[in-house]
Amino acid sequence: MADAETHMSDDCIFCRIVDGEIPSRTVYEDDAALAFLDANPLTMGHTLVVPKDHYERLDDIPAAEATDFYGALHEVVPAVEDALDVPATTVAVNNGEAAGQEVPHVHAHVVPRSADDGAGPIHALFDARPDPSDAELDDVAESIADRL
Ligand code: 5GP
Ligand code: ZN
Secondary structure (H helix, E strand, C coil), X not given: XXXXXCCEECCCHHHHHHCCCXXXXXXXXXXXXXXXXXXXXCCCCCEEEEECCXXXXXXHCCXXXXXXXHHHHXXXXXXXXXXXXXXXXXXXXXXCHHHCCCCCCCCXXXXXXXXXXXXXXXXXXXXXXXXXXXXXXXXXXXXXXXXX
C-alpha cells in the first residue's frame, strides 16, 4: 500500500531498508537518498542508490527529488571506484518490469568494472538490433522531441 503523505510503501523492501526495518550495509545517506551494498553483488562493491521516498520509475520522481537523487549518485560513483580501486563503473537503472526491474522502488546500480572482467558494455545486452532507415530515425526523433 503506498502512503500518499510519506511516499512509503509497506510491502516494499527498499522502503523497509530506508526505514531501518531491514538491515543493509549503508554507505551513504542524505535527506533524500540512501546508498547501500547490493545483497547479490555482480562485482565486489556493487552498490544501489535509492531515493528515500517510494517511486517506482525514474519519471515518477518529482523534479526536485530527481535532482537530489542524481546528486547522491554523483557522490557515490567516485567513492565506489576509489574504494574498489577500479577504473570504471557501469551505472544502470532497470526502469520498469519489462526492462528487468524486480524491486519496484527506483534504484541505480553502481557496478565496479575493470577491463578484464569479461562483462562488456550495456550494448552486449542486445543481440538482434534494428537497422533503421534515415526516414525511420527522423520519425522516431520527431516523435520523442514532440513530447519534450
Ligand atoms: P532490479 O532487478 O530491480 O534492478 O535490482 C534489484 C536489486 O536489489 C538486485 O540486484 C538484488 O540483488 C537487490 N536486492 C534485493 N533484495 C535486497 C535486499 O533485501 N537487500 C539488498 N541490499 N539488496 C537487495
Ligand atoms: Zn519503496
